Amino acid sequence: MTNDTPDTTGAANGDAAVAAPDLSATIWPEVDRALSGITATAEKAVLDVIVFIPRDEIIDGLRRLKNDETLAFDYLRSLTAVDQEEAGMEVVYHLYSTTRRHNLTVKVALDNDDLTIDTATVVWKAANWLERETAEMFGIRFNDHPDPRTLLMPEDMADTFPLRKSHPLQEIEILQGEGMGYGEEGPA
Amino acid sequence: MVAEPSERAREFETQDLLLNVGPQHPSTHGVFRMVLSVDGEVVKDVIPYIGYLHRGAEKLCETMDYRQGIGFMDRTEYLAAFNAELSYLMAVETLAELEVPERAQWIRMILCELNRLSSHFMFLGAFGIDVGVFATPFIYAWREREALIDLFEEISGDRMMYAYFRPGGLAWDVPQNFKQRVEEVLKSSEQGIKDFDGLLTNDEIFRARTQGVGVISAADAIDYGMSGPSIRASGVPLDVRRDEPYLKYDEVEWDVITGSNGDVFDRYYCRLLEMRESVKIVRQCLERMADTGPIMPEKMPRMLRTPPGEVYIRTEAPRGEYGIYLVSKGGNRPYRLKVRSACLSNLQALRDMSVGQYVADAIIVLGSIDIVLSEVDR
Numbered sequence: 001m002t003n004d005t006p007d008t009t010g011a012a013n014g015d016a017a018v019a020a021p022d023l024s025a026t027i028w029p030e031v032d033r034a035l036s037g038i039t040a041t042a043e044k045a046v047l048d049v050i051v052f053i054p055r056d057e058i059i060d061g062l063r064r065l066k067n068d069e070t071l072a073f074d075y076l077r078s079l080t081a082v083d084q085e086e087a088g089m090e091v092v093y094h095l096y097s098t099t100r101r102h103n104l105t106v107k108v109a110l111d112n113d114d115l116t117i118d119t120a121t122v123v124w125k126a127a128n129w130l131e132r133e134t135a136e137m138f139g140i141r142f143n144d145h146p147d148p149r150t151l152l153m154p155e156d157m158a159d160t161f162p163l164r165k166s167h168p169l170q171e172i173e174i175l176q177g178e179g180m181g182y183g184e185e186g187p188a
Numbered sequence: 189m190v191a192e193p194s195e196r197a198r199e200f201e202t203q204d205l206l207l208n209v210g211p212q213h214p215s216t217h218g219v220f221r222m223v224l225s226v227d228g229e230v231v232k233d234v235i236p237y238i239g240y241l242h243r244g245a246e247k248l249c250e251t252m253d254y255r256q257g258i259g260f261m262d263r264t265e266y267l268a269a270f271n272a273e274l275s276y277l278m279a280v281e282t283l284a285e286l287e288v289p290e291r292a293q294w295i296r297m298i299l300c301e302l303n304r305l306s307s308h309f310m311f312l313g314a315f316g317i318d319v320g321v322f323a324t325p326f327i328y329a330w331r332e333r334e335a336l337i338d339l340f341e342e343i344s345g346d347r348m349m350y351a352y353f354r355p356g357g358l359a360w361d362v363p364q365n366f367k368q369r370v371e372e373v374l375k376s377s378e379q380g381i382k383d384f385d386g387l388l389t390n391d392e393i394f395r396a397r398t399q400g401v402g403v404i405s406a407a408d409a410i411d412y413g414m415s416g417p418s419i420r421a422s423g424v425p426l427d428v429r430r431d432e433p434y435l436k437y438d439e440v441e442w443d444v445i446t447g448s449n450g451d452v453f454d455r456y457y458c459r460l461l462e463m464r465e466s467v468k469i470v471r472q473c474l475e476r477m478a479d480t481g482p483i484m485p486e487k488m489p490r491m492l493r494t495p496p497g498e499v500y501i502r503t504e505a506p507r508g509e510y511g512i513y514l515v516s517k518g519g520n521r522p523y524r525l526k527v528r529s530a531c532l533s534n535l536q537a538l539r540d541m542s543v544g545q546y547v548a549d550a551i552i553v554l555g556s557i558d559i560v561l562s563e564v565d566r
Contacts, residue, residue, distance in 0.1 A: 046499045078528040126413030152239035
């Protein structure tokens with residue numbers, strides 16, 4: 001793996017805007033062109049470029065990324081969500097192009113009051129089960145999903161969202177981390 | 189879950205039969221259940237049910253130190269635990285900016301490729317039973333796999349859940365006779381591959397049974413996000429080892445094996461040929477690897493912490509792309525850990541592959557995807 005690109009997401013850099021000069025050498029200019037008209041912003045993670053797309057334009061954006069000739073993101077590697085607690089939730093798409101062999105991470109921020117987003121199954125079939133899993137684990141609703149049943153969870157636990165940070169752990173699971181000092185400060 | 193009766197069935201006033209397969213059935217390779225809607229012998233619809241093995245490994249990892257998480261990764265992909273550990277640790281090492289010593293990288297690569305061999309032997313044996321070649325291939329496969337697993341036990345102390353890779357390198361050095369033992373095991377594996385080739389590949393009945401069954405096109409396979417030998421059999425040369433080399437894969441000579449028809453036979457044959465490539469890779473690793481040298485970085489922090497950031501690591505496990513999405517907010521445990529399971533994406537295509545096939549063929553289609561349910565459910 002290449003580690004030569006500096007990590008610009010560190011806390012010292014502050015706002016994402018600082019990262020702008022680095023992005024000219026990445027895939028971002030191409031993505032920016034393909035997404036013209038959509039208010040997308042970008043930031044560089046350790047390996048891939050992360051593109052933030054507003055929720056209402058996500059399907060349009062993903063379609064353009066897939067159908068663009070130079071980008072050709074025809075392969076959905078992974079789809080998941082991250083619970084950012086008060087800051088809402090993020091739906092994360094990891095895209096890959098089997099012909100051009102490049103990667104892109106797409107993120108959509110969702111407000112905690114309205115955890116709904118349009119389904120990406122219209123773009124890639126791969127999104128089907130991944131969205132079902134994300135829905136039951138985080139309580140995010142994917143509008144117009146063709147098969148909105150639970151995937152891994154039992155049907156009678158439809159109102160429990162285990163991967164949310166607010167979901168309580170069993171006592172035994174908390175004990176496993178005890179003494180490892182995994183809090184903010186770490187061990188004494 | 190009652191399927192809609194087809195037009196033809198209404199005409200003759202017959203009804204499609206719902207046939208439940210699993211969850212406890214040898215042919216489902218674990219706890220997997222599918223409901224087949226059959227018209228006579230022909231499968232009209234498949235509804236897979238998964239989640240019987242869901243243990244919440246992702247959530248549990250969020251509560252644990254990075255080193256404690258290694259054990260959970262073993263248990264997600266128990267037939268290729270070295271590959272699973274590698275992916276997880278590469279994510280941790282990338283974020284923590286740990287440099288793995290060269291010798292440790294060669295050892296990791298050897299063990300991952302040997303694990304690919306043992307996993308594919310498992311597939312060959314189980315697939316033989318699915319197809320109806322009872323017992324013989326299974327015993328042959330078990331014999332070769334046993335030799336590999338004995339070697340893993342000598343090195344790591346465990347036959348399946350190794351927990352041998354550690355952040356920065358390895359838990360301890362390999363035994364002194366490592367190279368000689370690997371060479372022995374390679375010889376027996378090569379013989380095993382040859383035996384299988386003779387036993388199954390050109391068998392007329394086996395070919396009649398598997399060729400043209402469960403076809404998936406290259407475009408569909410990409411759309412479903414399939415990976416590993418399952419997508420390469422459809423003629424898509426997608427291999428993370430070649431496309432985005434990690435460890436030392438860019439320094440050794442080997443070929444990406446692709447099929448052309450995307451049927452059950454091609455998925456079987458891709459795996460068989462891929463095993464020969466693995467043997468080739470391990471031989472080159474043995475040549476390049478130093479006999480002695482460090483296996484851990486000189487300076488390792490007592491408490492492993494990662495700066496805030498996120499990374500998506502992809503590696504090529506025997507079943508396809510095993511990805512780890514790791515989000516860190518500082519501290520010594522993941523904020524969010526997502527395991528991208530190759531089998532989950534491969535299994536999604538099961539319906540497309542099985543509809544229109546005979547019931548007996550639906551079983552070998554499932555077998556040819558080579559699922560590990562603990563990886564699907566996590």
